[in-house]
Amino acid sequence: MTLHITERAGLGSILVVDDDNMLRLLIATVLTDVGYNVVTAEDGAQALEVFAEHNIDCVITDVMMPKMNGFELTAAIRIMPGGERVQILFMTGVDDYDSIQRAYEAGANDFALKRINPSLLVERVRFLFKAQQMQDALRLSEQRLSYAQRLAQLGHWERTLDGKTVAVSPVVCALLEVGDGAGLTWDTLCEKVHPDDLPMIQRELQQAIAQHTVYRFEHRFMGRKNVIKVLRHQGEVVATDVPGQWVVRSTLQDVTERRAQEDRLHFLAFHDPLTSLPNRELALRALDSVISDHSREHQHIAVFAVGLDDFSRINSSLGQAVGDTVLKTVGDRLRAQVRDSDHVLRTGELRELKNGCLVARTEGDRFLCVVTNLQLSEAAISIAKRLQRAVASPLALGDAELTLSSTIGVSLYPHDGLNATELIDHAFAALLHAKGQKGSCQFFAAEISDRARQRLTLETELRHALEERQFELFYQPRLQLADNRVHGAEALVRWRHPARGMVSPADFIPLMEDMGLITALGNQVIDMVAQQVTHWARLDPDEFRVSFNISPLQFLNSDVVAEVDAALKRHHGLHKYLEVEITESALLSQPELVSATLQAFRERGIRVALDDFGTGFSSLSYLRKLPLDVLKIDRSFISDIGVSHSGTTLVDAMLFIAQALGLDCVAEGVELETQLSFLASQHCKEVQGYLIARPMPAGDFLHWRQKWNAKQCIPKTA
Amino acid sequence: MSSDMQLDREQLATLRLLRNGKLLGNLIRTYRMQTPQQLLDIRAALQVRDTAGVARIAHSLKSASFALGAIQMGRISTVLESAAMQCDADQCDRLAVVLQEHFDTVLPDLMREEQA
Numbered sequence: 111m112t113l114h115i116t117e118r119a120g121l122g123s124i125l126v127v128d129d130d131n132m133l134r135l136l137i138a139t140v141l142t143d144v145g146y147n148v149v150t151a152e153d154g155a156q157a158l159e160v161f162a163e164h165n166i167d168c169v170i171t172d173v174m175m176p177k178m179n180g181f182e183l184t185a186a187i188r189i190m191p192g193g194e195r196v197q198i199l200f201m202t203g204v205d206d207y208d209s210i211q212r213a214y215e216a217g218a219n220d221f222a223l224k225r226i227n228p229s230l231l232v233e234r235v236r237f238l239f240k241a242q243q244m245q246d247a248l249r250l251s252e253q254r255l256s257y258a259q260r261l262a263q264l265g266h267w268e269r270t271l272d273g274k275t276v277a278v279s280p281v282v283c284a285l286l287e288v289g290d291g292a293g294l295t296w297d298t299l300c301e302k303v304h305p306d307d308l309p310m311i312q313r314e315l316q317q318a319i320a321q322h323t324v325y326r327f328e329h330r331f332m333g334r335k336n337v338i339k340v341l342r343h344q345g346e347v348v349a350t351d352v353p354g355q356w357v358v359r360s361t362l363q364d365v366t367e368r369r370a371q372e373d374r375l376h377f378l379a380f381h382d383p384l385t386s387l388p389n390r391e392l393a394l395r396a397l398d399s400v401i402s403d404h405s406r407e408h409q410h411i412a413v414f415a416v417g418l419d420d421f422s423r424i425n426s427s428l429g430q431a432v433g434d435t436v437l438k439t440v441g442d443r444l445r446a447q448v449r450d451s452d453h454v455l456r457t458g459e460l461r462e463l464k465n466g467c468l469v470a471r472t473e474g475d476r477f478l479c480v481v482t483n484l485q486l487s488e489a490a491i492s493i494a495k496r497l498q499r500a501v502a503s504p505l506a507l508g509d510a511e512l513t514l515s516s517t518i519g520v521s522l523y524p525h526d527g528l529n530a531t532e533l534i535d536h537a538f539a540a541l542l543h544a545k546g547q548k549g550s551c552q553f554f555a556a557e558i559s560d561r562a563r564q565r566l567t568l569e570t571e572l573r574h575a576l577e578e579r580q581f582e583l584f585y586q587p588r589l590q591l592a593d594n595r596v597h598g599a600e601a602l603v604r605w606r607h608p609a610r611g612m613v614s615p616a617d618f619i620p621l622m623e624d625m626g627l628i629t630a631l632g633n634q635v636i637d638m639v640a641q642q643v644t645h646w647a648r649l650d651p652d653e654f655r656v657s658f659n660i661s662p663l664q665f666l667n668s669d670v671v672a673e674v675d676a677a678l679k680r681h682h683g684l685h686k687y688l689e690v691e692i693t694e695s696a697l698l699s700q701p702e703l704v705s706a707t708l709q710a711f712r713e714r715g716i717r718v719a720l721d722d723f724g725t726g727f728s729s730l731s732y733l734r735k736l737p738l739d740v741l742k743i744d745r746s747f748i749s750d751i752g753v754s755h756s757g758t759t760l761v762d763a764m765l766f767i768a769q770a771l772g773l774d775c776v777a778e779g780v781e782l783e784t785q786l787s788f789l790a791s792q793h794c795k796e797v798q799g800y801l802i803a804r805p806m807p808a809g810d811f812l813h814w815r816q817k818w819n820a821k822q823c824i825p826k827t828a
Numbered sequence: 829m830s831s832d833m834q835l836d837r838e839q840l841a842t843l844r845l846l847r848n849g850k851l852l853g854n855l856i857r858t859y860r861m862q863t864p865q866q867l868l869d870i871r872a873a874l875q876v877r878d879t880a881g882v883a884r885i886a887h888s889l890k891s892a893s894f895a896l897g898a899i900q901m902g903r904i905s906t907v908l909e910s911a912a913m914q915c916d917a918d919q920c921d922r923l924a925v926v927l928q929e930h931f932d933t934v935l936p937d938l939m940r941e942e943q944a
Contacts, residue, residue: 132858132892136843139851174887201891225894225902228842 122239123147123164127157127171127183128201133224137170137201140228141235154178158186161193168197168238170222173209180209184216195246197238201226256280263364268357271319271347273297282362285341287334304330304338311343315358322347322356328365340369382471384434385441390534393470393478397530400482401523411523412490414479415537416444416497419515419548421475422623426662427695432507436514437475443500444477445469448493474624476541478534494518494551517544521554569625571607572618576630581605583638584805585656587815588776588798591790595819598655598689600798601639602805603631623663632664637677642808644683649812652819657689657719662696666703671710685714691721691742701735708737719776724764733771741768745779745799752784765792834934839897840941849944856942859896863889863931870908870924874917882920883912889927898938900930 124146128134138148149164151157153175161169169187173180180200187193200213200221210221219241222234256279259265265281273296283291286299296315300308307329318325324346331339345360380392388396400411418424418440425433448467468480481493501516519540527533536554543561544552552558575581585599605613622628639658646654660670678685690711696704708718719740720733724747733741743764750757761777768775777789780799789797806814843852866889873881890905892898904927911919 128891130888130892131862132855133895135858136851136855136895139846143846172891174884176884224891225839227839228846 122167123149124168124170124235125157125160125164125166126150127152127154127169127175127180129153129172129175133172133201133226136226137231140226140231144232146235154180154183154186157183158190161187161190161196165192166196167242168199168235170199170201170235172201172224173206173213181212181216184213184218188217195242195249197242199234199238265362266360267345267362268359269296271356271358276357285339285362285364286331299331302332304332306330318345318347319356319358325360328369338366339364340366382441385438385471387441387445387477388468388470390470390472390478393468393472393480394530394534396468397480397533400480401529409482410484410486410490411533412481412484412493413521413523413533413537414481414490414494414497415519415521415534415541416440416477416479416501417517417519417541417545418475418501419517422663423695424512426666428507428512429666429700432512435507436505436512437471439505440501440514440516441469441471441477443503444479444497447496447500448479448481472534472538476538478537490520490522490553491551494520498549498551515549517541517548518551519544519554520551526554565621568618568621572605572622572625572627575605575607576627576634579634580607581631581634581638582807583635583642583658584807585642585811586798586805587803587811587818588657588796589802590796591794596802596815597653598657598796599811599815600691600805601635601642601656601658603635603659604805619661623661628661629664629668632661632670633668633673635659636670636673637680639688640674640677640683641681643687644678644681646812647684647687650816655687655689655717657691657717659691659693659721660696662693665692665696665707666700671707671714674711674716675714685716689717689719689740691719693721694723694725701732705736712737712739722778724760733767733773738771738773740774740776741771742776742778743794748777748779748785748789748799749781751788752782758788761788762792765789765794769793834898834900834930835937835941836897836899839899843897844944853942855896856938859892859898860935860938860942862892863901867924867928867931870920870927874920874924877917879912879915879917879920882924883909886912896938898934901927901934904930 124141126134126137126141126148127150128137129152134150134152138150142148149160149166151160154171155177157169157171158178160166169183171180171183175183178186184198184200187196187198197220198218200209200218201224202209202213202221213221220234220238222231259279259281263281263285265279265283265285267278267282268276269278270276275291275294278291278294280291283289283294286294286302288294288298300312303311311327311329314325314327317323324344326342326344328340328342331341333339342363342365343360344363345358347356347358349356380389380395381387382389397411397413418436421433421436424436448469467482468478470478470480472478479493479497481490484490498516498518501514503514505512505514519537519542521527521533521536521540523533526536536558539558539561540552540554542565543558544550581603583601584604585601587596588598588600589595590597603615603619605615605618607613619628622631635658639656643654643656646656664670674685674688674690677683678688692708711718717739718737719742720736720738721742722744723741725744741764743761747757747761747764751761752758765775774795776796776798777785777794778798780786780789780797780801782801785799786797786801803814803818840852843855846852866885869885870882873879873885886905886909890902890909893902893905904923908920908923908927911923
C-alpha cells in the first residue's frame with residue numbers, strides 16, 4: 111500500500127487530545143509531517159488550558175478520557191472565545207454509533223475511526239480546514255451582508271401566507287419595534303401602519319398572494335413616540351419545498367430620509383423658493399384637477415392674476431432685499447385673505463386644493479389666486495377688492511412705511527376658459543390690459559385676449575430684435591448757449607421694426623423692463639455709442655460729447671462701468687467723449703454703490719448727468735453728496751416757462767440750485783423761442799429740444815452739426 | 829492463532845512509510861512498554877471489582893491496538909470493555925487472561941517489526 115499525502119496543507123493549528131501516548135504520538139506525527147502545527151493534551155482539562163492559550167483551528171479528541179470526556183470537552187470548547195468556529199473531530203471506534211451520535215449533539219463537526227489510516231486522517235483534516243474556511247467565508251459574508259443591511263436599514267422577512275413569521279432579520283425587528291420578533295405577524299405590522307395607507311398595502315399584498323407575483327409598496331409606520339417612518343416593502347410569493355405550500359419573502363427598508371429628500375425636491379420643483387408658495391406649474395396642475403372634478407358640479411371658479419404696481423421701481427430704488435420682503439409680505443397677505451374665508455390651501459397638495467383655494471407666485475411681481483366653489487360669479491368682485499385691500503395695507507420698513515397697490519385680472523370658469531391654461535392666461539391677459547390703470551380690477555373679455563396676443567407677439571419680436579440688433583441710435587443736438595454752437599448730443603434708442611418701421615421707445619422700453627431685457631438693450635446702446643463717438647472723433651477734432659441713458663435696473667444690477675470700459679476698448683475710443691444720464695430713482699437705492707459707480711465714471715473722464723431733474727424724490731442733500739456734473743431739467747418744467755408765474759419761478763430756482771452746486775444745467779424739451787430766451791437770460795448752459803432739432807440718425811447728425819456750427823446760427827430770441 | 833491473524837500487516841506497512849519507519853519503531857516501543865502496565869492495571873481493578881476502571885483501560889488498549897494494527901488485541905479489548913461496562917466481572921476475569929495470552933503471543937512479532 112502507498113500512503114497518499116498529495117498536498118501539504120497550509121499552516122493551521124491542531125490540538126490532539128487523547129490519554130493514550132501512542133495515539134497522540136501517531137496522530138501528531140501524521141499531521142505534523144504534512145505541515146500542521148500540532149499541540150497535544152492528555153485529557154480534557156489540559157485540553158481546555160491549551161485551547162485557551164493557543165489559536166487552535168481544529169481539535170481532534172478521543173471520546174473516553176479521564177477527568178473530562180470528549181463530549182464534555184466539546185461542549186466546553188464551544189462556549190469559549192473562538193470555540194464556536196473551531197473544527198472538532200472525534201476519534202471513535204468503528205461500531206461506536208452511540209458516541210458518534212452524542213459527539214454531533216455535543217457540537218462535533220466530524221468523526222474518524224481510531225484504527226487510524228494516516229492518508230484518510232490527513233484528508234479528513236484537510237476537508238475540515240476547507241470546511242472551516244468556507245464557514246469563515248460564509249460567516250464573513252453574512253457579517254458583511256448584515257452590516258450592509260443594517261446600514262441600509264434593509265431587513266428580510268419570511269412569513270406564511272396567513273402572516274406568521276418564518277424567519278425575520280434583526281433589522282426588521284428594529285424597524286417594526288418588536289424586540290426579537292417573537293410573535294411577529296403581518297397583523298402586528300398592520301396595527302402600526304398609517305390608517306390612510308392600510309387599504310393600499312392590504313390590497314397590494316392580497317393581489318400578490320392571489321397571483322403569486324411580486325409586490326412593492328411604501329407606507330407610513332406609526333412608531334414609538336409618535337415618530338412616523340416611511341417603510342418600503344418589496345417581496346414575492348414563492349413556493350416552498352413542501353408541495354402546495356407558499357411563503358411571502360420580502361425585504362423591508364426604512365426610506366424615511368429618502369422620501370423626505372424626494373418631498374423636498376418635489377417642493378422645490380413646484381414652489382417658489384422665495385415665498386414658498388406654489389409656482390405656476392403646480393397652480394396649473396391643481397386647477398386642472400379641480401376643473402376635472404368641478405365639471406360635475408355647477409359652481410364657479412375664479413382665477414385672480416394679481417400684479418404689484420410699480421414693483422420694479424421698488425426693487426430698483428430700495429434694493430432687492432426690500433423687494434423680496436415686499437413679495438413675501440404680499441404672498442402672506444393674499445394667502446391670509448383666501449384662507450380665512452375660503453379654506454385656502456397651504457401646502458399645494460392637489461387633493462387638498464379640490465375643496466379650497468390656492469395662492470401661487472408665478473413670476474416676478476405676479477401672483478395667482480384660485481378660488482373654487484363660488485356660488486355666484488359676482489362674488490369674484492368682492493374677493494378681488496378684498497385682495498387689493500389686503501395688499502394695500504401699509505408695510506413697515508424700519509422707520510419708513512411703504513404703501514403698495516395691486517392691479518388684478520380675473521377670469522372665471524367656465525365662462526372664460528375650460529382648462530387651467532386658458533383660465534390662467536386669460537386672467538393675466540386681463541391684468542396686462544388693466545396695468546394702464548393701476549389699482550384697478552379687470553375681468554377678462556374676448557378683446558383682451560387679442561391684446562394679450564399682441565403683447566405676446568411684441569415680446570417675441572423684442573427678443574428677436576435684440577438678437578438681430580434691430581435697435582439703433584438717434585442723436586438730438588445739445589446747444590451751448592454761450593457760443594450758440596453744438597458741443598454735444600443725447601443718444602436716444604429707436605427700434606426699426608422690419609414691418610412697422612420706427613417704434614417709439616415709450617412702446618417698448620417699459621415692456622423690456624418688465625421682460626428683464628433692459629440691461630441687454632443697455633449694453634447694446636453702450637456699444638453703439640462707443641463706436642459712434644470714436645468714429646466722430648476721428649472725423650471732427652472739436653470737443654464733443656454724447657450722452658446716453660442708463661436704466662436704473664442696469665445701473666444697479668450689472669457692472670455698467672466695466673461694460674463701458676469694454677465697449678471703448680473694443681472700438682479704441684476715449685472716455686472723455688461720453689456722458690452718462692441717470693434718473694433720480696437710480697439714486698435712491700443703495701446710495702453708496704451709486705456714488706461709487708458715478709465716481710468711477712468721473713475718474714475715467716465720463717461726465718455724469720442727472721436726468722429728468724425735478725420729477726423724482728431728489729433732495730438737495732443728495733445733490734450735494736453725489737458726484738454729478740450736469741442737471742437736466744425735465745421738459746415738464748420747461749413747458750411751463752411763460753405759461754405761469756410759478757412755473758417760470760420754479761425753473762429759475764432749479765437753475766439757481768444747479769449754479770450754486772457748481773453743476774452745469776441742461777434744459778430739455780425746449781420748443782419755443784420764449785423758453786430759449788428765458789433760459790439764456792438765466793445762464794442755463796445748454797438746451798435741447800425740437801426748437802433746435804429733432805433726434806436724427808447718426809448719418810445725418812454730423813452733417814447737420816457741421817452746418818449749424820459753421821453758420822453759428824442763433825435763433826431769434828423774444 | 830497465528831501471528832498473521834493478530835497483526836494487520838497492511839496497517840503496519842502504512843505506518844512504516846511515515847518518517848522512514850522510525851515512527852513505527854517508536855509506536856511499537858511505546859505500545860510494548862505501556863501495554864504490560866495496562867494489563868496489570870486491569871487485573872488490579874478486577875481484584876477490587878472496579879469494572880468501570882477496567883472498561884476505561886480496555887478502551888484505551890483497544891484504541892492503541894487497532895491504531896498499531898494489533899487487531900486481535902483490539903478485538904479482545906473491545907469485548908473486555910463491553911463486559912466491563914455491563915459489570916460482568918467474571919467474564920472480565922476470563923477475558924483479561926486471554927488478553928494477556930494474546931499480548932504474549934503478538935509481542936515477538938511486534939518486536940521483529942520494530943527491528944525491521
